[in-house]
Amino acid sequence: MKKIVFTGGGSAGHVTPNLAIIPHLQEDNWDISYIGSHQGIEKTIIEKEGIPYYSISSGKLRRYFDLKNIKDPFLVMKGVMDAYVRIRKLKPDVIFSKGGFVSVPVVIGGWLNRVPVLLHESDMTPGLANKIALRFASKIFVTFEEAAKHLPKEKVIYTGSPVREEVLKGNPETGLAFLGFSRKKPVITIMGGSLGAKKINDTAREALPELLKKYQIVHLCGKGNLDESLQNKEGYRQFEYVHGELPDILAVTDFVISRAGSNAIFEFLTLQKPMVLIPLSKFASRGDQILNAESFERQGYASVLYEEDVTVKSLIKYVEELNQNNEKYKTALKKYNGKEAIQTIIQNISEA
Incomplete structure (x- = not known):
């Protein structure tokens, strides 16, 4: 053995x-x-x-x-x-x-x-x-x-990034039932990382009156960041974080607004989800998320909204552009084969 x-x-x-x-x-x-x-x-x-x-x-x-x-x-x-x-x-x-x-x-x-x-x-x-x-x-x-x-x-x-099998096995019907959503409007999932991202959270909530006219929103806002006044808002579900439900939520998601951590964005890529990426600024990191996001933008997988440019107006604009160019993004996303990452790594491990 x-x-x-x-x-x-x-x-x-x-x-x-x-x-x-x-x-x-x-x-x-x-x-x-x-x-x-x-x-x-x-x-x-x-x-x-x-x-x-x-x-x-x-x-x-x-x-x-x-x-x-x-x-x-x-x-x-x-x-x-x-x-x-x-x-x-x-x-x-x-x-x-x-x-x-x-x-x-x-x-x-x-x-x-x-x-x-x-x-x-x-x-x-x-x-x-x-x-x-x-x-x-x-x-x-x-x-x-x-x-x-x-x-x-x-x-x-x-190789690309190895993605967990369970992430790829979500059920959209289970996701809709869990969220209490319908098929009538596209679903946007907003993620700011495990601790949340204050600017993303605040701006997304300010933009809700406009976004909810056309979209249903899942907001993973991070620990301690729930807004109790929005708990019963129709078309909006917020969670500090989710575990077993995440694959089903992603299965029903049409677009993602997210930070640009490598593992997360490669999960979205493998699932073929068009993205608006809001990378951590250079002041808060070594700049790796900016480079990750810009690479995805060059390849047609995502658009990049820099943190210093995040406003209610810009967020709505980027979401609308993502929706209008959905087919273009989908075509680019289909070119990536996420399964090859694990296959290549396993082969090299076996040959080491």
Whole structure:
């Protein structure tokens, strides 16, 4: 039986692509383990899946000054030792890393054990963890073709983003029933990430009187961001977040208004949903969402509304343009084959 160790954490985005790959390896009888941090979100997610989980020490990698920068390099070094010992015991045939600060000790520990390491980079430019890890990797899978120019060419394989099977299996009738919607108007799903996005939330709600004339709205507004005054608004449903219902909601969705995190927008792409993308500004991030969104716009999958340009008027205008050009967007979206991402990654894992 072949063995694999997965790693990646710090945020759900560094875990969910692993969850898209793992069931396919389970079908092929791989022995699967996961190495992550003691208290990271990955621990909660992976243990729910019943996959053996091993914790290691890890320090956060920061680009800015913080007193913790003095302590954290020592935690990373201890993490490398923890990972080295654990990998030596597990004896995997290959390690698959999705990035995040916890992955660096695991990648180095695997390299020291002479285990092949495969990385996956979600964004157009590598994050700090993958910048460090890539020198220890034998192959680097990229989500965006444009990302190749930032990485060693001999290691790069373009795959796109692996998408979880359950996301693709939503039932539109179940979605309509859950939402209490009808077929009479198109459905727009608005998402601002797990914590929500204040500007998107506020602007979308201000635009409701106009939007609800032509559309039904699903608003995933993030924890603590419900507006009680809108709970019974006809044609409008708001949730802090959804779990099992999300595939059914996406199945009935016609258009999406969203941030431009890589994993989410590739789910919309695979489901062929035209998008208005509102990326995090450079002031709030390293600019990766802006690059992601602009790539999708170039390929005809989405239109980009920059955060500083978000107003009620501009939001309504972009939604109307999306609706009017729906067929053009659909034609472009159909060119992408999301299933190839998992197939290519599985093949390379098997050959490692």
